[in-house]
Amino acid sequence: MASDTKHLEMTLETQVESVNLAEEMCLRVAEAAGFGEDDCYRIGMSVREGVINAFHYGNKERPEKKIHLAVDLTADKMIIHVLDEGTGFKLSDVPDPLAEENLLSTSGRGIFLMRAFMDEFDVVSGRTGGAEIVMSKKLPAPGSASRNGQGGQNAAPQQEA
Amino acid sequence: MALHATHRDAGQVTVVELSGRITLGDGSALLRTTIRGLLAEERRLILLNLADVDYIDSSGIGELVSGFTAVKNQSGDLKLLHLTKKVRDLLQITKLFTVFDVFSDETAALRSFS
Numbered sequence: 001m002a003s004d005t006k007h008l009e010m011t012l013e014t015q016v017e018s019v020n021l022a023e024e025m026c027l028r029v030a031e032a033a034g035f036g037e038d039d040c041y042r043i044g045m046s047v048r049e050g051v052i053n054a055f056h057y058g059n060k061e062r063p064e065k066k067i068h069l070a071v072d073l074t075a076d077k078m079i080i081h082v083l084d085e086g087t088g089f090k091l092s093d094v095p096d097p098l099a100e101e102n103l104l105s106t107s108g109r110g111i112f113l114m115r116a117f118m119d120e121f122d123v124v125s126g127r128t129g130g131a132e133i134v135m136s137k138k139l140p141a142p143g144s145a146s147r148n149g150q151g152g153q154n155a156a157p158q159q160e161a
Numbered sequence: 162m163a164l165h166a167t168h169r170d171a172g173q174v175t176v177v178e179l180s181g182r183i184t185l186g187d188g189s190a191l192l193r194t195t196i197r198g199l200l201a202e203e204r205r206l207i208l209l210n211l212a213d214v215d216y217i218d219s220s221g222i223g224e225l226v227s228g229f230t231a232v233k234n235q236s237g238d239l240k241l242l243h244l245t246k247k248v249r250d251l252l253q254i255t256k257l258f259t260v261f262d263v264f265s266d267e268t269a270a271l272r273s274f275s
Contacts, residue, residue: 052220103257104226106230109223109255113219113251
């Protein structure tokens with residue numbers, strides 16, 4: 001790890017409250033790193049979805065299992081790791097929530113949202129044997145529109161009803 | 162911010178005023194019990210006012226879809242009113258904007274049920 005990388009990690013209980021806790025912690029890091037409001041929203045949402053995934057699908061809501069959250073702040077990006085203690089999964093096995101037959105599904109949109117909101121996203125086999133979500137967002141350039149502002153490179157499309 | 166829900170009658174339509182976050186846990190649960198409670202009272206025409214809902218996660222989206230399906234299964238209708246920008250964007254990228262009827266004017270929304 002590069003010497004200028006800041007590293008933060010925490011172990012979370014498999015409970016609903018951990019979702020808010022993880023989101024709040026990562027939002028503080030993102031704000032301190034200079035991300036603007038829109039990017040903070042996307043990072044916060046992605047962390048929520050990562051921890052929900054670990055809570056529900058990975059650890060199957062079993063309280064004896066833990067969720068491992070780590071954040072690396074490098075010179076150019078914020079990298080977030082969410083590791084569960086489940087059995088892992090393949091991204092290719094995740095149904096496409098935008099497919100016509102899945103539009104009315106009541107679940108299965110978390111992975112899609114993380115992919116949409118972050119610059120890089122992957123799922124690897126973690127040291128626990130569970131799934132490790134690794135996602136990152138580039139730090140805004142000093143003076144850019146997205147730095148503590150409203151812009152962002154992955155802004156959702158604008159469209160009036 | 163925790164989710165709050167109140168409702169009022171507007172003719173045959175029940176307008177549900179929601180404020181706060183619809184997220185995993187209490188927020189999603191309250192939305193679920195609110196819609197199921199209305200259906201139990203045979204109120205099947207439901208307009209959700211989301212003007213004060215500025216955050217929905219995947220669990221909240223799932224609950225919106227679940228409520229929509231439950232209402233439709235009872236030959237009712239569930240529509241959305243006054244989306245905030247974040248919620249509108251979320252429904253657009255998940256393609257649910259094509260599923261829900263969405264309005265920015267309450268009078269027009271109420272008229273659409275008849």
